[in-house]
Amino acid sequence: MTARTQRRGLTVKAAAFIAAAGLTATLAACSSSAADSKPLVGLITKTDDNPYYVKMREGAEKKAAELGFELQSLSGQGQSDNDSQVKAIENLVARGAKGIMIAPSDSEAILPAIKKARDAGVFVAVLDSPTNPTDAADATFATDNFQAGVLIGQWAKAQFANKPAKIAMLDLSPAQVAVDVQRNQGFLQGFGVDVADKNKIGDEKDPRIVGHEVTNANEAGGRAAMEKLLQRDRTINLVYTINEPAAAGAYSSIKAAGLDGQVTVVSIDGGCPGVNDVKAGAIGATSMQFPIKMATDALQAINAYLKDGTKPSTTEGLDFTNTGVTLITDQAAPGVTSEPTSWGLENCWG
Amino acid sequence: MTTNPTPTMQPILQARNLVKRYGHVTALAGADLTLYPGEVLAVIGDNGAGKSSLIKALSGALIPDEGEIKVDGKTQKFRSPLDARSAGIETVYQHLALAPARDIAANLFLGRELRKPGPLGWGLRMLDHKTMRKETARIMGDLGLLTIQNIGQAVETLSGGQRQGVAVARAAAFGSRVIIMDEPTAALGVKESGKVLDLIAGIRDRGVPVILISHDMPHVFEVADRIHVQRLGRRIACVQKTDISMNDAVSLMTGAQTPPVGHDPEALPARLAVR
């Protein structure tokens, strides 16, 4: 080896060492407080950019601190990103987590990973979107999405007692995932439409339904979907939306068409912007769900299980623990229990 | 075979009445070209005179609409560069047609790699890197390019002249009949240009005729035997280097002067005829 190559080797090594030191420092700085003996619990959400999951996470962090858990939050990179969630479960198990809470993106493809975690002795609580079958997890804390749909359906039925309805259905995605189907079918049943197959969107023959469009549950999707349906029929006067961002998008398109005031929009979620939309009249009524309660109930269940091995019981008539749903509207309808927006703004999740 | 020409020597490459049109533009309007064994024929012409089209037709990169090309008196139809190459005509393109990130050996054998003997070669198309390296060293050595000591070096790490050297070596190694060089000195400095001209002379001395397309009159006059003047899509003259001055050549090229009356564009190169 010549002197020159030797020198080169040294400099490369020196550079590597400096880089290593820098990297270690950076990582140490941004990692959460160093090793402690608190039991580790993981929270895996579908995405990390949806306020629904951000609030769920914040609630979980608070509750975890209260119960003396270390909480690690992970997420997929899209509504249907199963692969990242599988990886997250594996890594949490490898890190020695005692409990995992997960809002699965794919209610079936996630099952083998959940099974692996449970086989390793980890308590798995599913949040928000039940797995199929539900008993694949130790416990499930979720909104009864069908009931959420039924509530807005019943409310809308009362509004349209004396006039004919022309209904637009703004759904989530073409994939017919459980939450999408349940909300859609719940709404239609609550409204009094014959839903045919309860597990299928779009098989209804009721002429009052103008059409179904997908929104990807966001504002841009809601707007585009509503535009398409208004092209088809400008007499639409009732719009079901999968969630409040989609409802906001739909409303902007209704407004652009000069039809505001003539169309009633109903939605599901209970986010603060959504409740404000109800207050402002853009949305007629929304079914509020309680994501923070899902996470805190799940943490409590994990706590109880770690103490003495008890598992939570499911809500009667359901195969999961119902975290409840409340109808929010300022135009209370007879026979449908609801809370006004003032209550809604106090209890909305973000 | 070329050091003893006779007055009846047959052209090694001959193009007759080549025509190529692109829509309304006529790139070649009945162009001729004659190349004798052992000579360096310079092709000069203004921009748009049809030099490139003529060269492309001879190297198979362009299919002429009309006219014929003969190699050793036999009519050939070139449908692709491969056809011209299998007829023994190699071209050094202006932009060299090298793969800059590949090493010298890989470039020398680009498109005609040596394969391992037996089923590994024709079945799996496995390469014989060892022989290719050895051959590369030999070819480069033969051309006096031996000091490029590392034939495993990427071509892009070489200087402009060295890259030209690789392209010329490739043509020289495989071009059994004719080597065409398109502006080989255009991108080079004075010193490197001189080396490339030496290479051209060296190839000529080995008996392989060269067609040299160049804008550079001093280079043309240093190495050429005859000068083919292309203008408006056809050959307007082909003169012995000794019969013309640089200024006259430029005048012919630009149309400021007409060719000398009674000159024979098919005449044998003087250097070969007198000996």
Added chain:
Amino acid sequence: MNSVSATPGPAPAKAPDAPTQRKVGERLDQQPPVSFLGRVQRQMHAHPLLGPTAVLILACVVFTVMVGPRFVDPLNVSLILQQVQIIGMVGIAQTLIILTAGIDLSVAAVMVFTTVISGKLAAEAGLPAVVALVIALATGAACGFLNGLLVTRFRVPPFIATLGTLSIFTALNLLASGSQTIKANVLPDLLLWPGETFRILGAPVTYGSVLVLLSFVAVAFILKRTAWGEHIYAVGDNAEGARLSGIRTTRVLLSVYIVAGIICAIAGWLLIGRVGSVSPFSGEGVNLASITAVVIGGTSLFGGRGNVLGTLLGALIIGVFSNGLTLAGVDVLWQVFTTGVLVIVAVGLDQWTRKVAG
């Protein structure tokens, strides 16, 4: 045509007027003095795997320090391998395409589509598993052929062509699957085989991980040792030059896209084994992750330079960061952040080292 037909014979006696021979290569020996950075640049140009190898080793060292022995536990190493196998396998296909100066945005869609094909055929049409698998591979080849045809015959830029086929294959995938997941209990063992394990050093290793590693070695060998590999590099490096040098560039490109399609179908097989079911929504993020792995591995997006083993390193780097940061309890967003930094650094380094050509 595969032999040096007419090397210049021994030079005849020099003509008296021939100029004396000078040597063209002589400047090569006198290298100008080079700075430290210049030396690093040269080293990285000559050894493109140097960068990614250093990053991988560094990352492993750092995470071992941060996480402790659990990080290098055979169990965890096996886990990382399992987590990168899909990105790795798809990355092989992506490397081949990128080496030709192309890009393939449809790789993940092809992969998932083939899983739906084999899953449906085996679980619902009742075909033997082997037949279903072969048809899935053929489907991958057909998808690749379509991409290749668009790029070569119809001269659609690869980015646009595969952006279009991405939508087409995704739609076909949802149509064929009816958006339904096919569960493990109805799938034949052969389709789930890549997820099966055997033990090395007490740690379970999946056959899928082994298959990926073997594929990397095989493709690296093919790229280095065969005419096909040589031509892929030449086409990516200088397509026009390759054509003028007698390489049938259209045929090379077409074959690359077909092979990439087949490799994606193999990745699909691994995916079934890894997920334990056939889900039409699997493979999200694999497209970009595969490109990321290729780029971090030092393969140039401009084509013609790079190494498939770099992609293996790139995939491992992604896997090690994702696993290591989770094990170290670092917020998940830092994984995304780090990947972004790595990509930019890798591309920047590529641009910089290519200036050696200067």
